[in-house]
Amino acid sequence: MSALLKIRSRRDQMSAIERRIADFVLDNAQLLRDYSSQQLANALGISQSSVVKFCQKLGFKGYPDLKYSIGEAVARADNGDEPVNDADADVDSDDAMACDLWRRKTEAEEETRSINPPDTVTAVAAAIAAAADGGKVFLIGLGADDIRARAFALRLSLLGILAVHNFDPAHMAASVSAANAGDVLLVFSEHGKPPPLCYIARYFRERQGTVISITRHTSNPLRAYANLALLVSAHDDRAHIEPLLYHSALQHLLDRVFVLVCEAGREEQLQANLERLQPMLEP
Template identity: 70%
Template sequence: MSPLVKIRSERDQMSAVERRIADFILENAQLLRDYSSQQLADALGISQSSVVKFTQKLGFKGYPDLKYSVGEAIARADNGDAPQPAAASAREQAASLAEQLWRRKSEAEEATRLINTPEAIRAVAEAIGQAGRSGKVFIIGLGEDDIYARGFALKLSLLGILAVHNFDTARMTANISAAAPGDVLLVFSEHGNHPALGKIARYFREHRGKVISVTRHTANPLRTLADMSLLVSAHDEQPYIQPLLYQSALQHLLDNVFVLLCEGHDDRRAQLLANLERIQLMLEP
């Protein structure tokens, strides 16, 4: 596993000093080979022991071990990161940008996979599956989060699972009045700090239902309220790239849950095929 991916995946759980070290390494990985632990500490205005503790917390024997590992990761990625010659064609430049974006998405998906254990993802799938047998799965997301909430609700419906989707907090509050023990509420919120969603989660728990939050890998109010969490790790210094990484990693995570809901359930797969066939017939002229 790349040390840079590991740093990205654990950044949100780090202290303020550790995040400063992490950000410096991520932004200056190419230059790290020229820095000793003391020089890095001086550049950040922290103690050398803080740098050493940071590397050991990541699982490395010491700073030289981390520096060597980062150097190896950069060497493996050099082909994709090499600057394009001035005479490169527009097609070559476009291909290079596409390759870099694909690699960054892959790193975000890997980091997200590391923080969501197979057991945690399976537990989420089992909770949704159990609710779908005789109950309901409530799903809400606001703004851009609703894109993924809506898409996942459709996938559950195709499997024959009753999904109650809404992007209006007042209507969802009314819907939840019909919730029963064993039902599940999926709340999509990238930053997990929307007050209305927190109130809905509390109200749902009063009905003894399970709350599953879908947020970034940060400490946030919604995640604290949830019984289970799906977490996304996606970071980039470019503001136009970071949302793309988040969306890609989130979709991959949701796809994993969907596959688990299908695996070993012939009845759900049969329902999926039947529904897809009906939809196709509806779309035909």
């Protein structure tokens, strides 16, 4: 496990000071080589010993060891993991781009899998499956997040689960008024900050429902209202690449949940719905 991934995966278990160090390191990984442990401590307004203890708690001998490991991780991200050989010289730019994109997606999926313990993914699937027996599953997302919420709502519907999807916070707030204990609310929000979604999550908790947030692996208000949290780790300095990594890692995470729900005795319902819908889709 790379140093950066180790920091991301353990951040939620860190103290307040350790989280400050972790956030600074993650945000400034490429510049860390220019910082000594004392300079890092000064930048954060903490003691040098706090920096050293942070490194040792992650399993490194000290700050130089951590800095070297992060430097290697940054170099691999910049240059790719595979050595260049003569055959690579014949690969055109399109193939090189495709390989790099696939590698970055794979890394994002691996990081996302590492920060979502199997018990959490199983608990999310179990909550959805339990709500399906006479209950409802509400889903909401704003903007691009609505695309993921809508697609997942459709897949749940194919399993015979009553999925209440809405992209309008006002309409969803009205729908949530009919929620009962045991119902589930899935809130899709990459950054977990929109106040309307936080309000809906809080209201749903008051109705004794189970709130499941799907956000980035960051501290955000929405996670504070969630009973269960699914987290996505996808990072790239290129603004046009990072959303692709996020979507890819999120999709794989949702696929894991869907498979668990489907295998909880809903395969026959799925097959029956697919056979009934097929004539509508044929030309």
